[in-house]
Amino acid sequence: MIEFKGVSKSFWTGKQRKVILDHASFRVDIGNSMGILAPNGTGKTTIINMMAGLEKPDEGEVVRGCRVSFPLGFMGGVVGKLSAKENARYVARLYGLDPDYIEAFTRWLCGLEEYYDFPVATYSQGMRARFTFSLLLALEFDIYLIDEGMPQTTDAEFNRKAGDVLRQRLENATVVIVSHQAKTIEKFCRSAAVLLNGQLHKFDTLEEAKQLYDYETQG
Numbered sequence: 001m002i003e004f005k006g007v008s009k010s011f012w013t014g015k016q017r018k019v020i021l022d023h024a025s026f027r028v029d030i031g032n033s034m035g036i037l038a039p040n041g042t043g044k045t046t047i048i049n050m051m052a053g054l055e056k057p058d059e060g061e062v063v064r065g066c067r068v069s070f071p072l073g074f075m076g077g078v079v080g081k082l083s084a085k086e087n088a089r090y091v092a093r094l095y096g097l098d099p100d101y102i103e104a105f106t107r108w109l110c111g112l113e114e115y116y117d118f119p120v121a122t123y124s125q126g127m128r129a130r131f132t133f134s135l136l137l138a139l140e141f142d143i144y145l146i147d148e149g150m151p152q153t154t155d156a157e158f159n160r161k162a163g164d165v166l167r168q169r170l171e172n173a174t175v176v177i178v179s180h181q182a183k184t185i186e187k188f189c190r191s192a193a194v195l196l197n198g199q200l201h202k203f204d205t206l207e208e209a210k211q212l213y214d215y216e217t218q219g
């Protein structure tokens, strides 16, 4: 599980305090994939980063009681001057996994062909997204963190393969998806929450969360 205990987080912009969470307490349990609905700019990425341990709360505590992934799309661990192959093998060693397996898996899934051996710095945004998503799916976590759904690639073959692998992973793993739209969440999550005024309101069904979200965002 991931548990937020009385977590507060805000940013001072020089003019105002932007509150993301205000003494918020909630948990994500293994086996119960959850979508978090929140409008743009209200703190989705900040919450996902706190779940991953990339950002600290100002107050309170985030407890990670299982293997939590880095957020999908996070490039922090990927070195631009190294190729996808070198990055994949390096990350495999960091996680104590077989570099041959991680290389073969990511090479197959991202479909970069000869670019797999080029430095990542030479990739387009879509190619980077394909590689980092492949790397995320190659590693085994209990909870996968996804910001705004699947990478926006125009490669239909990749989208199909990655969607299939993600669904397979979710047979045993749990996902947290933050998004500003319900349709990103409905493919993978049954329960959902709405981020509102620094609190996370959890619902057993996406339908209930959508009602509150639509009411708040559309009036």
Ligand SMILES: Nc1ncnc2c1ncn2[C@@H]1O[C@H](COP(=O)(O)OP(=O)(O)OP(=O)(O)O)[C@@H](O)[C@H]1O
Residues within 6 Å of the ligand: 011, 012, 013, 018, 020, 038, 039, 040, 041, 042, 043, 044, 045, 046, 047, 180
């Ligand atoms: N380090 C920071 N310093 C100051 N303000 C920040 C910082 N990080 C985020 N913010 C502000 O906090 C708010 C929430 O940011 P965040 O990126 O978490 O939102 P988001 O919901 O993921 O946004 P989007 O939907 O646009 O991706 C934004 O107004 C952002 O400008």
